[in-house]
Amino acid sequence: MSQIHFQIAFAAISFPATVIAYAQPPTEKQSEMVLTFLSHRSGENLLYAAKPDGTDPLPIFGGPVTDIPSFNDSYVMFREPHWTRQSPDGTCFASWVYETGKPLSEYRGTLRPVLVVGDLAGTWTRIVSPDSHEEFAWSPDSKQIAYSVLSRSNYHGILQNRPVCTEIFVSGIDGSNFNPLFEQKGNWIVLDWSPDGKRLLIARREFAPKVIVELFEFQLSDALLAKQQTEYDPEWTVKTALQFLKPIDLGLGDLQVSSARYSPTRSEIAIEAFDPQNMYAPNMVGDDELSRGRMMRLLSKIFVFDLDTASSHKVADYEDGIRGPICWSPDGNDVLFSRYLPKGDDREKFAEAKEHGLSIWSVSRDGSNARFVTTGWSPDLPHSGLHPEK
Numbered sequence: 001m002s003q004i005h006f007q008i009a010f011a012a013i014s015f016p017a018t019v020i021a022y023a024q025p026p027t028e029k030q031s032e033m034v035l036t037f038l039s040h041r042s043g044e045n046l047l048y049a050a051k052p053d054g055t056d057p058l059p060i061f062g063g064p065v066t067d068i069p070s071f072n073d074s075y076v077m078f079r080e081p082h083w084t085r086q087s088p089d090g091t092c093f094a095s096w097v098y099e100t101g102k103p104l105s106e107y108r109g110t111l112r113p114v115l116v117v118g119d120l121a122g123t124w125t126r127i128v129s130p131d132s133h134e135e136f137a138w139s140p141d142s143k144q145i146a147y148s149v150l151s152r153s154n155y156h157g158i159l160q161n162r163p164v165c166t167e168i169f170v171s172g173i174d175g176s177n178f179n180p181l182f183e184q185k186g187n188w189i190v191l192d193w194s195p196d197g198k199r200l201l202i203a204r205r206e207f208a209p210k211v212i213v214e215l216f217e218f219q220l221s222d223a224l225l226a227k228q229q230t231e232y233d234p235e236w237t238v239k240t241a242l243q244f245l246k247p248i249d250l251g252l253g254d255l256q257v258s259s260a261r262y263s264p265t266r267s268e269i270a271i272e273a274f275d276p277q278n279m280y281a282p283n284m285v286g287d288d289e290l291s292r293g294r295m296m297r298l299l300s301k302i303f304v305f306d307l308d309t310a311s312s313h314k315v316a317d318y319e320d321g322i323r324g325p326i327c328w329s330p331d332g333n334d335v336l337f338s339r340y341l342p343k344g345d346d347r348e349k350f351a352e353a354k355e356h357g358l359s360i361w362s363v364s365r366d367g368s369n370a371r372f373v374t375t376g377w378s379p380d381l382p383h384s385g386l387h388p389e390k
Contacts, residue, residue, distance in 0.1 A: 039376035054374030090382030265332030
């Protein structure tokens with residue numbers, strides 16, 4: 001899990017158990033465009049689907065697990081979605097999900113997240129990878145997912161003391177056509193898949209001795225063709241794949257990239273960036289220093305970067321902070337992100353926790369017309385608008 005996003009991930013797994021109603025799937029097949037997002041409004045972290053303006057939200061995934069027995073009655077098993085993205089055709093979701101018992105003091109089990117895919121109609125879910133990093137990307141045709149696996153993920157021992165390495169894979173959402181693409185030392189994270197299907201947006205993150213994030217485009221279609229035409233070489237992903245990696249100079253000075261998404265309609269990238277020397281604003285919601293320090297407010301800023309002109313402009317910057325993940329509207333005219341709710345606004349409060357919540361906002365790509373959408377975080381919208389009935 002990246003240090004950048006550790007605080008919010010910790011908040012999503014650390015509250016005591018309160019048994020709530022199961023997140024119920026829609027009763028009819030989803031046929032209209034919806035906004036998917038995560039929310040604590042029930043006291044637990046659930047995935048919701050709503051109208052694009054944030055109205056009529058309905059929980060569709062997460063909550064207490066009733067179909068799996070617990071070892072004893074001292075804890076309740078929960079599924080908790082974390083970073084979540086909607087498929088470009090608006091039919092499915094993919095989410096980095098914890099399945100754990102609560103309260104943790106009674107469960108005393110490991111907290112191992114897995115990458116889960118399901119349909120928005122609520123009829124099925126399956127595990128795509130038990131090892132994926134929290135960030136991943138859908139293919140434009142909604143049939144595949146690209147994701148990173150870090151060598152130290154889910155490792156609890158000390159003997160394998162080696163440099164962190166990353167493998168990047170592409171796989172069908174049913175596990176088919178599994179394809180290793182890339183393997184290098186360091187933390188390499190898949191951020192997005194270009195609308196034309198030809199490129200992956202990848203970040204290389206280093207945290208010591210200082211925070212450095214570099215952004216790249218991986219020429220996916222060229223790499224796949226070259227790999228297909230080459231005699232099998234077990235070192236292809238280490239040696240040859242590097243030639244398909246193209247750096248992007250954002251020209252943002254000391255600011256470092258937290259997340260980034262391709263525009264669905266223009267040659268642009270929405271960038272969430274932060275200053276490592278001024279990364280957090282204080283959390284003033286807690287009553288003491290310990291609780292105030294549990295979830296600092298990330299002071300991100302939102303930019304739009306033009307790939308053709310290699311220029312960028314700022315579209316959102318607030319003194320109380322911004323947090324990702326971010327997404328584009330289907331027409332590419334707006335960027336959605338999260339802001340922090342003020343002290344006293346408990347619409348996103350966990351069942352038993354003094355944590356400030358998040359709210360989803362939208363801003364036009366030129367920085368105008370910033371507006372509140374709903375409470376929650378991790379928003380996403382399909383790229384193809386209304387999808388046809390099947």
